Amino acid sequence: GENVEQHPSTLSVQEGDSAVIKCTYSDSASNYFPWYKQELGKRPQLIIDIRSNVGEKKDQRIAVTLNKTAKHFSLHITETQPEDSAVYFCAATNQAGTALIFGKGTTLSVSS
């Protein structure tokens, strides 16, 4: 079935360092890849997304890259800050394009 693998499951960095989270997806028909940030006790919130016709997208300290051939996409956070600490989820559309399949999440801890 459709699957999204996400690594690592936990990531600890020092403030100011970069953080990279990687995902792979199984369905070549997937065409939309959003990333969500979920703070403790809160709802997941969309932080950045990328579509299959684009290889890279950047928004201030956050960037996402997509390699459709390898079915990989990654989230890059530069100059991390303590407020970046949260659980990050990658997702990809299912084969029918009717829903998002989520990775299992990465708990990012940024220490000052």
Add this chain to the structure above:
Amino acid sequence: DTAVSQTPKYLVTQMGNDKSIKCEQNLGHDTMYWYKQDSKKFLKIMFSYNNKELIINETVPNRFSPKSPDKAHLNLHINSLELGDSAVYFCASSQETAANYGYTFGSGTRLTVV
């Protein structure tokens, strides 16, 4: 105005009871979803409705029954609650059926079955 609102926020109930969770969105979106987030934070889709029509019904026990009276509302009724139903349930909505614009999530309902 909250874009996607869920009630209640917390629900503690005994095994065997029947309970409902309500969701409403004021974004004018066509599609609504229910996701279950377990203790390991995994977000798993349960149901999807587009304009009151059931689109996705994943492998969920038939004790769970969604109902969409109109495209702005999607409720979840759970019969004969079990300990394993304890989780956070998130409602979400998106434009169109294709989920190509991302979801807006509700604030979640933390269900605890004792």
